[in-house]
Amino acid sequence: MPASLPPPAFVVVLDRSDALVRSLVKAVDGLDDAVDVHLFTRAAEVDALFASGPIDVLLVGPSEMTPTGLKRVAKWHAAHPATVVMVACQADALPDPLLLMKAGAEQLLKLPAGAAAVRRALLTALEASEHLKDELTTVVEVPAPRVEPADEPEPEPELVGEPEPAVTITVASATGGCGKTFLATNLAYLLAQGTGKRVAMIDLDLQFGEVVATLQLKPQRTIADVELDEFGQVDIAALMTPHKGGFDVLAAPPDPVAAEGMGAPTIAAVIEAVRNLYDFVLIDTPPSLNEVVLGAFDVSDHLIVLATLDIPSVRNMRVFLTTLDRLQIPTDGLHLVLNKAEKGVELTGDDIHRVLGRGWDLELPYDREVSRSVNLGLPVSEVAPRAEVSRRLVAGVPSLLPEAGMRATSSGTEHTLFARILSALRPRKEATPRTAALAEENPS
Secondary structure: OOOOOOOOEEEEEEOOOHHHHHHHHHHHHOOOOOEEEEEEOOHHHHHHHHHHOOOOEEEEOHHHOOHHHHHHHHHHHHHOOOOEEEEEEEHHHOOOHHHHHHOOEEEEEEEOOOHHHHHHHHHHHHHHHHHHHHHHOOOOOOOOOOOOOOOOOOOOOOOOOOOOOOEEEEEEEOOOOOOHHHHHHHHHHHHHHHHOOOEEEEEOOOOOOOHHHHHOOOOOOOHHHOOOOOOOOOOOHHHOEEOOOOOEEEOOOOOHHHHOOOOHHHHHHHHHHHHHHOOEEEEEOOOOOOHHHHHHHHOOOEEEEEEOOOHHHHHHHHHHHHHHHHOOOOOOOEEEEEEEEOOOOOOOHHHHHHHHOOOOOEEEEOOHHHHHHHHHOOOHHHHOOOOHHHHHHHHHHHHHOHHHOOOOEOOOOOEOHHHHHHHHHOOOOOOOOOOHHHHHHOOO
16 A cells, blocks of 8 residues: 655745735746645634644745734744744834744745745745654553552652752953943843743842943832841842833842841852742943952852953953962853954954954944933844844844753754844954064963
């Protein structure tokens, strides 16, 4: 008896555009019977299809490139992760990358597109669907039923373990003005929006914290209001201040004198309480290596250290890294970030690479949108999502914080929509004139 053929791949198209439908009709004519394409103009029809069975590829057209439409697609993607999502729209009308990322977009079809281009995009999406099926497929061995003796006692219930503490990211620098608060607030916003999980910020610059001013918050209580109970525990939820970006903030005290009585044990208890309540915790620190900051390093999964393109910043970063080594602080999660990168300032990222002996994990350009976002009390990723600095941030999160699941590449060699959008913004190598001052810092 001949083996039965596999069912055709099920492709669903949602759009009200006649032009896209005409292109699809021509493209489908060039495919064989292994692909079954259905065109719909109403989201309710697609919703009913998802309820009746799996969809291999969902192609969403320009009519759905709205916040409401993309939130609907994000809901489908969350409920049906095996479906590959394609987006078709004009290049100059690309929505906010964060909305596309939450919608699970894996492929981009630029319009207008001919039948051949549509056919290639469909075939690429179908290949990605096959890879995804392989990843999601698991084999479960079902044991034979066990016959229990009549007099055997009931098994003891399994104890549920303590929840895993939050992924903790500390942002630090050896020099003031490098942009620690800027980076920490934007990472908090991206994690909150990109993962939908609980995200918190702790401002550990207890004397001159800038998180409240940067986000224009008005906290009712701050870290100075912490009270430990008889067991050394703290009720942290009452001290958090919500931000409209979807994350909470534990603010530094408004008066530097208020922090004088806060020692390292108290701060350690505060950090632990926050880590047990949230999924991701960002810690903003002062430009120093005091006992409080070192305690934050000890519990951090990631340590992000910033520098700028000036000799004092680079010199201090080298001392900072040497000190971490001497103190035997683990650096498995160490990431170096070059901030406010500009051309024409004599130093380049490559110059500093040679001095430090390692490269940058992320380079962020100088951008006026950062100052504008601070004046608005919002992360630059929200105020100007298409600015170069915002796109670099979005592109850098997957490599800096892989636990967030905000992937830059899909399985195999296929690249996600965001990798393609942001590939043109990857830092270019600058000319490498070595300055005399840096040469003295790294004698050979």
